[in-house]
Amino acid sequence: xxxxTQPPSASGxxxxxVTFSCTGxxxxxxxxxxxxxxxxxxxxxxxxxxxxxTKRPSGVPDRFSGSKSGNTASLTVSGLQAEDEGNYFCSSYxxxxxxxxxxxxxxxxxx
Amino acid sequence: QLQLQESGxxxxxxxxxxxxxxxxxxxxxxxxxxxxxxxxxxxxxxxxWIGTVYYSGTxxxxxxxxxxxxxxxxxxxxxxxxxxxxxxxxDTAVYYCARQPNADDWLMFHRWGQxxxxxxxx
Numbered sequence: 001x002x003x004x005t006q007p008p009s010a011s012g013x014x015x016x017x018v019t020f021s022c023t024g025x026x027x028x029x030x031x032x033x034x035x036x037x038x039x040x041x042x043x044x045x046x047x048x049x050x051x052x053x054t055k056r057p058s059g060v061p062d063r064f065s066g067s068k069s070g071n072t073a074s075l076t077v078s079g080l081q082a083e084d085e086g087n088y089f090c091s092s093y094x095x096x097x098x099x100x101x102x103x104x105x106x107x108x109x110x111x
Numbered sequence: 112q113l114q115l116q117e118s119g120x121x122x123x124x125x126x127x128x129x130x131x132x133x134x135x136x137x138x139x140x141x142x143x144x145x146x147x148x149x150x151x152x153x154x155x156x157x158x159x160w161i162g163t164v165y166y167s168g169t170x171x172x173x174x175x176x177x178x179x180x181x182x183x184x185x186x187x188x189x190x191x192x193x194x195x196x197x198x199x200x201x202d203t204a205v206y207y208c209a210r211q212p213n214a215d216d217w218l219m220f221h222r223w224g225q226x227x228x229x230x231x232x233x
Binding site for chain 2: 038046047048051052089091093100101
């Protein structure tokens, strides 16, 4: 069982926006706001798309945005495209013993 | 351009040792700006961080695996390795190696290998 809870599935039509949630039992990311999001297209390795709650690595479109409020972090994908289909995983700093934990992932279907 | 490539047996018997190597090209394991990590993903399931190593040999392990796990570096070969002993079917997964930044948020994985499937079965 993941320490971070994500809804198992989400869907949207091309051009729409969809938001994924990631909920922990305590302050997700901790006081340092270390929350990341990964996109995993079918058959591929995960790809970092958001780090430190809101930051995007070079090359990631600004259609992807992150936010956080207390125990819940969120990822919003705007202007959905067919290529956005896949699984989205959140991760969070989990303290000096566990270091980092992942959510179970949300599978995005573009209708 | 950095590339990470996992290698090792695709089939391991229960109670034996799982050994994998991640070979780095287009970069150096001794680069002080990075850590190097292992993550796994059971078929159809989520991700689990396994452990992380710095070129100096300093390691950080997932507490749930720590008693069975060794992660090490070989700077002469520009690679790092994973050994997991006493494996069971629960260790069946795609194993990824990844690079992490040497920064305050070192717990993000910003470059990944393609992954290798390891099945534990007799």
